[in-house]
Every structure is written in C-alpha cells, then in structure tokens.
Amino acid sequence: MTGSKRVRAGFRIAVCLACALMLEDATQAERLSIKTYTSAQGLAHSYVPRIFRDPQGFLWFCTPDGLSRFDGQNFTTYGLDDGLSFPEFTYFLRTSDGAYWVATNGSGVCKFNYSESARSVSVSVKEKSKRLFTTYQVGDTQASNRVNVLYEDKEGRLWAGSDGGLFVMNARSGEQAFLPVEMGIQSHPDRLVQIWAILEDSEGCN
Secondary structure (H helix, E strand, C coil), X not given: CCHHHHHHHHHHHHHHHHHHHHHHHHHHHHCCCCCCCCXXXXXXXXXXXXXXXXXXXCEEEEECCEEEEECCCCEEEECHHHCCCCCCEEEEEECCCCCEEEEXXXXXXXXXXXXXXXXXXXXXXXXXXXXXXXXXXXXXXXXXXXXXXXXXXXXXXXXXXXXXXXXXXXXXXXXXXXXXXXXXXXXXXXXXXXXXXXXXXXXXXX
C-alpha cells in the first residue's frame, strides 16, 4: 500500500470512529430518566388501563380503584369517598366546552365538575360528592353501563360506547339522558354489540 492510500485508509477509519462515537453520545443523550409510580406513591391502583393529559398539563389515570390526577409531584384520587357508586374508571374525556367526563365499568358516565372540586376543599364529603360528579346511566342494562370509550363529535354530542351498544347525548342542547343508537347489524342485537372505539369521518358520520 502506498503512502497516499494509507493516509486515505487512515482518514476513513478516523471518520468511522468519529461517527460511531457521535452515535453513541446521541444514544446516551436520548436515554430518559424513568421513575415508576405505583399505589405506594399515591396512585389509586397500580393497574392503569388509560392515561390522559389535559390542557393544564395534569395527567389523569383511569384505574380500578378511582381516578387519579398527577401534578408532577403528587397524586389526587377521586373515587368512592367522593360519592361514586362504582370506583372503576375506564375512560377520561375533556370536551371542547371545558367539561370533564369519565366512563365507569359499571355505573355509566359521570360528568366531573373538576373546576368546582378544586375550590371546595373545606366542605364535607357529602356536600362535596354532590358537586363533584353527576352520574348518567347509559341504557337500562348492566352491560350498557359498562362504558369503554367516550367521544365528542363536531356538533358537540357526547357518544358512549359500552358492552351493551352505542349511545349518544347532546348535553349542549340540554339533554340529560343518553339515547341508544341503532346499529343495524343483522342477527346481532344492539344490546350485544361491544363498542371499544369511536371515530368520525370527514362528513361528520360516526
């Protein structure tokens, strides 16, 4: 090998080593500090099926033993002590009008008066429970009140997908009850249709 070839080969090796070191540094820089949170740190339950982030930056955790809010340091949990008849939360939704809604796995859908709850720290549990949650039964069967998903469409209607079919309520127009939506599936009654996800197309159809 001539001197010039050796120089070029040495240069290529040096470049490869430099790139390898840069990639290693980048990989190390991307490694995040991971901290585990469980019920020992204040979370309602260590099993968390869903997590949501609200516009204020709070994280909301749906668990079998309540709804937990995390502010970056501490957990605040809402559940049976706040007047709910069923503690297992399955979904969390903040609608465009600023309202907070939560789905339960046995007690329908609850409107969570979160802004008011933040101010009512000195009232009794009984008074507080009346302000915190307004419960809406979804259908007249146990399966229909096991709600899996909530969705707000472009018109502001609230949809609830359950183990017993699909339901909708227009709270903005003053409706106070969920109405069943006919699925039209032949040989499969609506009350036996489980709904796990809801999407809206460009024409506003779900």
